[in-house]
Amino acid sequence: MQIMSLAAGVVMAGEHILIVEDEADIAELVEYNLARADYDPQCVATGEEGLVQAREAEPDLVILDLMLPGLSGLEVCRRLKADPRTARIPVIMLTAKGEEEDIVAGFEAGADDYVTKPFRPKVLLARVRAVLRRGTGQRRREDDVVDLEGLEIHPGRHEVRVDGEVVDLTRTEFRILQFLASRPGWVFTRSQIVRSVHGDDYPVTGRSVDVQVAALRRKLGAAGPLIQTVRGVGYKMGD
Ligand code: CA
Numbered sequence: 001m002q003i004m005s006l007a008a009g010v011v012m013a014g015e016h017i018l019i020v021e022d023e024a025d026i027a028e029l030v031e032y033n034l035a036r037a038d039y040d041p042q043c044v045a046t047g048e049e050g051l052v053q054a055r056e057a058e059p060d061l062v063i064l065d066l067m068l069p070g071l072s073g074l075e076v077c078r079r080l081k082a083d084p085r086t087a088r089i090p091v092i093m094l095t096a097k098g099e100e101e102d103i104v105a106g107f108e109a110g111a112d113d114y115v116t117k118p119f120r121p122k123v124l125l126a127r128v129r130a131v132l133r134r135g136t137g138q139r140r141r142e143d144d145v146v147d148l149e150g151l152e153i154h155p156g157r158h159e160v161r162v163d164g165e166v167v168d169l170t171r172t173e174f175r176i177l178q179f180l181a182s183r184p185g186w187v188f189t190r191s192q193i194v195r196s197v198h199g200d201d202y203p204v205t206g207r208s209v210d211v212q213v214a215a216l217r218r219k220l221g222a223a224g225p226l227i228q229t230v231r232g233v234g235y236k237m238g239d
Pocket of ligand 1: 021022023066067
């Protein structure tokens, strides 16, 4: 597709998106919808080709099917994220419906978001736009003050306020909140939260993340619902 547009002398202004999908009809559907939305899509059918193209074409985003012949989508994602040349390229995983464990594994492998098949093109496009937007410097620095619908986090002062009132949090609760708020709308798995917090007051496990989040929500009161459960995956901060 890319070669065709180059040959026609068309200058594509949209972001270059690499689609790694072995099912031709799905690849075509995704490619068609991306092109119509003024992106510059390119399809490959195997993980091996995906890795080569990700390095050569330096796409702005990779849409990666999980079930591929040969190298699996998970393995492709791991290799993309392990290679400094491709580690920064965001990855959206395509997974079959109900494979929640695969979604978790995808996030562990470094995927930035996922879409379950069958999907509506509109939904995929919305995810593509969101991931590309996040990629352009939306990530907050650790010391930035966060202000989300009445919830303020002051990292320097280790202080949290809800509607102006100081909320008393433990060190672990504060870290979890700060971690989730570092990327609003971004889903974090329990083990990513554990790794980010690695509590020094006591060991943090996946299960105890649930306990901590429950306590956090309670203490945050009106702002508690900002912390959303993503079933089978983990948590995110509402955006
Ligand atoms: Ca497939």
